[in-house]
Each structure stands twice: as structure tokens, then as C-alpha cells.
Amino acid sequence: MDNFSPQQAVESARALRRDILEFEEKFPLLPSEQTQMPRFTWAQLERQLEDLSRLSTCSQDQVRSVIAMLRLKALSAPPELLLRELLVAASILLEEDLVEDLSADN
Numbered sequence: 001m002d003n004f005s006p007q008q009a010v011e012s013a014r015a016l017r018r019d020i021l022e023f024e025e026k027f028p029l030l031p032s033e034q035t036q037m038p039r040f041t042w043a044q045l046e047r048q049l050e051d052l053s054r055l056s057t058c059s060q061d062q063v064r065s066v067i068a069m070l071r072l073k074a075l076s077a078p079p080e081l082l083l084r085e086l087l088v089a090a091s092i093l094l095e096e097d098l099v100e101d102l103s104a105d106n
Contacts (some may be wrong), residue, residue, distance in 0.1 A: 016076060023081045042071060049090060057092045066093065 004012065049063045066089045074082050 056094050
């Protein structure tokens with residue numbers, strides 16, 4: 001992991017806070033009586049992404065790196081923002097081969 005100077009760390013924290021505030025403005029909290037998703041662990045998420053990565057050219061190291069990034073973000077981001085980041089990460093991990101497959105069909 002990169003070492004940040006104190007100024008870079010502060011700027012990174014400010015950027016994350018801006019992202020969170022923008023997200024919360026766009027997606028206000030829903031009422032608490034909403035049906036909850038089933039719970040799963042970080043290990044289960046990593047295991048499933050590693051298995052899915054076998055369908056693409058992504059390495060298991062790349063999956064582990066994505067999980068590490070998500071775990072850090074989970075410390076301060078609202079759950080729905082974390083869900084969004086997870087969906088984006090999963091699509092990126094699988095997208096490269098999807099684009100190649102679509103190109104081959106044409």
C-alpha cells in the first residue's frame with residue numbers, strides 16, 4: 001500500500017467525505033422498515049469474486065486488492081455507497097472478457 005504524506009491523507013479524507021455527502025444527498029436514507037439483505041462475510045464475498053474472476057482474465061490478487069479497498073471504504077462509507085462500489089468493482093472485474101466476447105460475436 002502507498003504511503004501518504006499527512007497532506008495527501010487529509011486531502012484523501014476530504015475527497016471521501018465529499019463523495020459521501022454527494023451520495024447521501026442523491027440517495028437519502030430509506031425508512032428503517034425496509035427488508036434487509038441477507039448477511040454475508042468479507043471472506044464469502046472474496047471467495048465468490050475469486051470464483052467469478054476465473055471467468056475473466058482477472059487474477060485473484062486483483063480480487064484481493066479490490067476487497068481490501070472495499071474493506072477500507074466500509075469503515076466510513078454508508079452501506080448503500082459500499083453496495084454501489086461493490087457492484088462497480090464486480091462489473092469491472094468481469095467486464096474485460098465480456099467486451100472481448102461481444103467483439104468476437106460481431
